[in-house]
Amino acid sequence: MDIIVCYILLGLLSLLLLIYLNENLRTKRNLPPGPFRLPVIGNLIQVALADSKEPYKAFKKLGQQYGDIMSIQLGSLYSVVLNSYEDMEEYLPTADYSDRLFTAWFAERTFDKRLGIIFAKYQEPWQVLRRFCLRSLRDFGFGKRSKMHTVIESELHDIVKELQMSVKENDGIHTFDCYFTLSVLNVLWAMLAGTRYEHSDPKLLRLIKLTRDMMSSCNFGNNILLAYPEWKDWFPDWTGLTVQRKCYRETNAFFQEFIDQRRKLGAYKTNPENMVDEFIREIETNGEDTVYSDQQLVIIMNDLFVAGSETTSHTISWCILYLLLNQDIQNKLQEEIDLIVPKGTFPTVEQESQLHYLKAVLAETHRIASVVPLMVPRAAEKDTTCRKYFIPKGTYVIANIHGMHHNKDYWKDPDTFCPERFLDADGKYKPDARLKPFGFGKRLCLGARHHIDPFTISPSSKLHFTQSQPTSTFRGSRSWSHKRTSNISSFDKVSMNRNLKHQHHL
């Protein structure tokens, strides 16, 4: 008995010693403050105690105690959380903070290599690939607004028709669960492949099923994979990795099949018709040993789908929800649309600039929903500093966008849906620099150019404000489905998948 007590005491003493040494090391290295770290698990318990379901809320709470820049040890992963707009704006656009976190777990999606754009290494090959994508999106996608408009209009047409039918068949009740995913995927597909699928096309439906299977495989175990990537092969079923591997294989094969078809067709040689053709041309010109390869193209296609589909469709779903919950805002928006857009027609590109209230509603949706709550994980590119603190190379940098978009010091009544905060006295749309749904600087979202137009703020009109001035968002994007909400975001791989298992009722 005495021996057992001795062992327990010894264990406790060793634990205290380890905590002390850890804390001492933090002070010595001048790392940002944070909760004391336990051996092996780091701060996982403190994060779970602060909010076990929504890490962005946990980080906000812990930030109130430890400061806007805070060290958090997630298992074996050392991370720094930024909670304030000022720090995000100052540091995230710089080269030192422009790398991405990348672990063996992430590599499962990308042929066990570091491919694609989202997780590409800063500065090369990311720069080459990003440039290629921006040019291609300009030539075949977002750049040609009228072309995109035609694609979007076709989708709108189908959405409205299906909605009318569904309401008729179901006594006025329509379930919005993943309703917009199909159309959004189709627009992305049109951008990449130059065509769109019929909504009943088995290929499109298969792609959606794979996306859904991927999402529902994201469970608590996924957070464990982020905290301990080295454990990835130990419990593949429990962590959802088995399902994810199957989905990665199938989606990547789907994209490769399309690439093979385009190569066989040969249009890329003389008259490239889409982004895939352009990339094949680069492969043929530069050779497979460069950054251009079939696998690279597969992952870029995958990246654009992963990054573009859930984020966009969930934002639209949130917007519908807030309009349903705020009938006065809905009426006001309808009035504006009726005034500008002739009845029975869809809005045109030219009319878009006159729809100020609509822009304000979209901006407010981005703010309140913050569908990518912890941004896509950044990493320190080299040893650097943040304010007076030391940030070691490779540190996982978490930007708490949701916390910032709900900060009382920046936004009056942040939990209230209020588009008016984005309007000036004349009812004209008024951008706010602190609205950052698409991230910062060099790694700004690739889809932002299109989305952000109404939210663009020129550097000269950048606001200077004090914290007290009341003014006017890897898994786990925040999503909403009819009657249910899913506010879950896990520690973030890409903040792009949602956790269906943790949905709770409105």
Ligand code: HEM
């Ligand atoms: C509501 C819609 C969307 C939201 C809220 C959103 C948000 C974000 C955020 C926060 C980032 C990280 C930025 C950073 O690290 O500073 C990001 C990156 C990215 N997004 Fe989006 N996104 C959306 C739509 C799209 C669309 C439609 C596309 C496809 C064209 C897309 C493609 C990407 C890519 C490729 C990246 C990685 C950029 C890089 O690392 O260089 N996103 N997005």
